[in-house]
Amino acid sequence: MQVEGEWTELADGVFARRHGELDLTTGLLVGTERCLVIDTRGDLEQGAELAAAVRSVTSLPWTVVYTHAHFDHAWGGEAFLPTHVWGHRDCAHELLTQSETVRAEWIAHYRGEGKFDTADALARTTLVPPDRTVTGLAELPLGGRTAVLLHPGQAHTGHDIVVHARDAGVLFAGDVVEQAEHGFGVDSFGSDTYLASWPDTMDVLLGLEPDVVVPGHGNPVDAAFVRRHRDGLRELVTLRDALSRHRLTRQEVLAASPYPADVTEAALGGQL
Numbered sequence: 280m281q282v283e284g285e286w287t288e289l290a291d292g293v294f295a296r297r298h299g300e301l302d303l304t305t306g307l308l309v310g311t312e313r314c315l316v317i318d319t320r321g322d323l324e325q326g327a328e329l330a331a332a333v334r335s336v337t338s339l340p341w342t343v344v345y346t347h348a349h350f351d352h353a354w355g356g357e358a359f360l361p362t363h364v365w366g367h368r369d370c371a372h373e374l375l376t377q378s379e380t381v382r383a384e385w386i387a388h389y390r391g392e393g394k395f396d397t398a399d400a401l402a403r404t405t406l407v408p409p410d411r412t413v414t415g416l417a418e419l420p421l422g423g424r425t426a427v428l429l430h431p432g433q434a435h436t437g438h439d440i441v442v443h444a445r446d447a448g449v450l451f452a453g454d455v456v457e458q459a460e461h462g463f464g465v466d467s468f469g470s471d472t473y474l475a476s477w478p479d480t481m482d483v484l485l486g487l488e489p490d491v492v493v494p495g496h497g498n499p500v501d502a503a504f505v506r507r508h509r510d511g512l513r514e515l516v517t518l519r520d521a522l523s524r525h526r527l528t529r530q531e532v533l534a535a536s537p538y539p540a541d542v543t544e545a546a547l548g549g550q551l
């Protein structure tokens with residue numbers, strides 16, 4: 280188990296860091312000339328905390344990549360300026376067009392939980408959309424190693440980006456892979472999720488033959504974990520099809536699902 284707020288070195292110069300807030304996991308890939316920060320946490324204060332933590336590891340100049348536009352991953356970017364920020368083109372679009380709705384929802388959420396400081400930090404956060412966009416694949420030389428940025432297909436969102444440290448066998452998967460109690464949690468699925476194509480997208484990740492997969496939330500996992508939840512997602516897709524064709528009732532779908540009822544219910548929404 281990793282300790283919250285401490286870097287775990289998964290391979291030489293390849294780090295993951297867990298955070299208490301939303302159980303987020305960020306990444307750091309260190310070359311000889313530059314480092315790459317993978318996700319930035321959820322607001323300006325969390326971003327500053329992460330930036331200081333990166334500086335405890337390396338003083339090399341940094342580049343940032345967002346795995347997707349969700350605020351808990353992408354809203355801490357301000358603390359890393361000036362630098363280039365990479366992300367999918369649609370991540371940039373979403374940050375530019377939909378953020379105020381998200382901000383209002385999450386400020387209300389945190390106020391409702393009594394987390395007034397977090398709500399206030401979110402209110403004061405300036406978003407930094409990617410200025411370097413990718414829709415397929417991009418290679419970032421870091422000195423001595425290359426980070427491969429890849430859009431593996433639609434999955435948790437339509438614009439997920441994963442980061443492959445090929446030389447180390449480590450794949451940073453963003454929320455395409457999550458390590459919640461049951462593999463996926465209720466927050467794994469939203470209105471912007473593409474359930475039907477998610478299993479094929481996981482196959483793309485497995486095709487990279489990673490030794491270690493760092494999820495967007497939770498502890499690093501192995502390829503067997505990804506395979507198991509690819510199969511679980513396939514079952515959810517089949518069950519959702521059966522529901523939409525009236526071959527199974529909602530109760531039968533919930534009973535047959537490999538996931539708890541609340542997770543299954545979340546998965547049944549979203550994009551086809």
Ligand SMILES: [Zn+2]
Pocket residue numbers: 347349435454
């Ligand atoms: Zn997400």
